[in-house]
Amino acid sequence: MITGICTVLASFLILLSQSGIVVTTSQVATAIAGAAIGPAVTGMTLGIFRQKGFNAQNGRNQSWNHAGNMIGAGLSGWLGWKSGMPAIFWLAAAFGVFAILSVLSIPERAIDHQAARGLERGDGDARDGAADDGGSENQGGGGGKAEGLKVLLRNKPMLILAACLAFFHLGNGAMLPLYGMAVVGAGKGNAAMFTATTVVVAQAVMILASLFAMKVAAGRGYWLVLLISFAALPLRGLLAGTFIEHWGVWPVQALDGIGAGLQSVAVPGLVACLLSGTGRVNVGQGAVMTVQGVGASLSPAIGGWIAQMLGYHAAFYILGSFALASLALWLGFAGTLRPACAGTAGKPGKPAESAGRGLGKSGGR
Numbered sequence: 001m002i003t004g005i006c007t008v009l010a011s012f013l014i015l016l017s018q019s020g021i022v023v024t025t026s027q028v029a030t031a032i033a034g035a036a037i038g039p040a041v042t043g044m045t046l047g048i049f050r051q052k053g054f055n056a057q058n059g060r061n062q063s064w065n066h067a068g069n070m071i072g073a074g075l076s077g078w079l080g081w082k083s084g085m086p087a088i089f090w091l092a093a094a095f096g097v098f099a100i101l102s103v104l105s106i107p108e109r110a111i112d113h114q115a116a117r118g119l120e121r122g123d124g125d126a127r128d129g130a131a132d133d134g135g136s137e138n139q140g141g142g143g144g145k146a147e148g149l150k151v152l153l154r155n156k157p158m159l160i161l162a163a164c165l166a167f168f169h170l171g172n173g174a175m176l177p178l179y180g181m182a183v184v185g186a187g188k189g190n191a192a193m194f195t196a197t198t199v200v201v202a203q204a205v206m207i208l209a210s211l212f213a214m215k216v217a218a219g220r221g222y223w224l225v226l227l228i229s230f231a232a233l234p235l236r237g238l239l240a241g242t243f244i245e246h247w248g249v250w251p252v253q254a255l256d257g258i259g260a261g262l263q264s265v266a267v268p269g270l271v272a273c274l275l276s277g278t279g280r281v282n283v284g285q286g287a288v289m290t291v292q293g294v295g296a297s298l299s300p301a302i303g304g305w306i307a308q309m310l311g312y313h314a315a316f317y318i319l320g321s322f323a324l325a326s327l328a329l330w331l332g333f334a335g336t337l338r339p340a341c342a343g344t345a346g347k348p349g350k351p352a353e354s355a356g357r358g359l360g361k362s363g364g365r
Contacts, residue, residue, distance in 0.1 A: 058265055070199070070200055119277065165288060167329075170302070183249070198249055
């Protein structure tokens with residue numbers, strides 16, 4: 001709910017004033033919302049559907065997430081064209097209110113707070129304090145204790161995943177803005193229309209990629225899903241560097257949709273599985289997002305410098321090549337990663353509110 005409030009406040013701040021301090025404050029609020037919503041939604045989903053049902057529900061969540069982004073971008077472009085820029089911020093505020101109302105409609109008792117942290121019944125100390133009735137189980141009344149934060153550093157697959165994602169986002173973060181600048185700068189596209197097209201194409205592909213990731217993970221685990229996502233970036237860089245054309249937005253952004261859509265399902269699912277029983281699932285999600293953010297924040301600086309020194313073509317080739325390090329790590333440690341990723345396949349589970357007493361045990365690692 002706090003993330004929705006931050007979105008609403010950020011929109012109203014922009015509407016009230018466009019001074020530097022106000023814009024900065026609104027961006028800080030937006031950043032807080034963006035950083036918090038991922039682990040929060042993951043925790044809620046895990047608390048309601050447990051490990052057994054997490055994969056399927058997370059896939060559906062991400063599909064709706066990308067659909068919302070696509071519709072929001074389309075509506076923003078149309079409203080901005082028809083009514084001016086302030087209409088876009090009113091729309092963002094309205095969506096924030098709808099998000100708050102949606103969260104408030106979820107009964108608190110539907111969330112098993114122990115499971116949301118990665119401590120399901122049967123995990124560690126949760127056995128000792130587990131309540132005997134279904135209602136108290138849903139409240140997370142077990143006595144499970146979270147492990148120390150060092151559990152993140154001792155988890156080798158987690159460290160490999162973080163390194164792979166850092167390299168991937170180091171190359172991916174600057175790709176879209178640089179491609180837009182290259183195409184528009186060459187006089188081959190309208191800035192507003194090109195920007196709208198990039199968002200719609202990528203998000204539309206992400207919807208399908210999320211559903212695909214959910215299906216593949218249920219049968220073969222997350223290793224193959226992430227392998228495909230890492231492989232999409234070098235190909236994207238090759239196409240972007242070779243074809244700086246208006247039509248290039250379609251294949252370039254389709255590959256962006258494939259990589260981001262697959263990871264939106266696979267990364268939370270894999271982290272939830274790797275840290276199952278530790279009580280540190282949400283911390284792990286936040287740590288992975290931090291690593292992604294570091295790579296993505298450095299990418300524009302590196303990409304811009306390369307583009308200035310060597311040109312756009314070289315910048316796209318080099319940025320795309322960063323993901324080759326991700327592929328090398330993912331393939332090189334396949335023996336370690338495949339067993340860890342294979343344990344994530346789960347059939348759809350019942351929500352915690354109606355699951356009964358045996359769900360926690362069946363939804364373990």
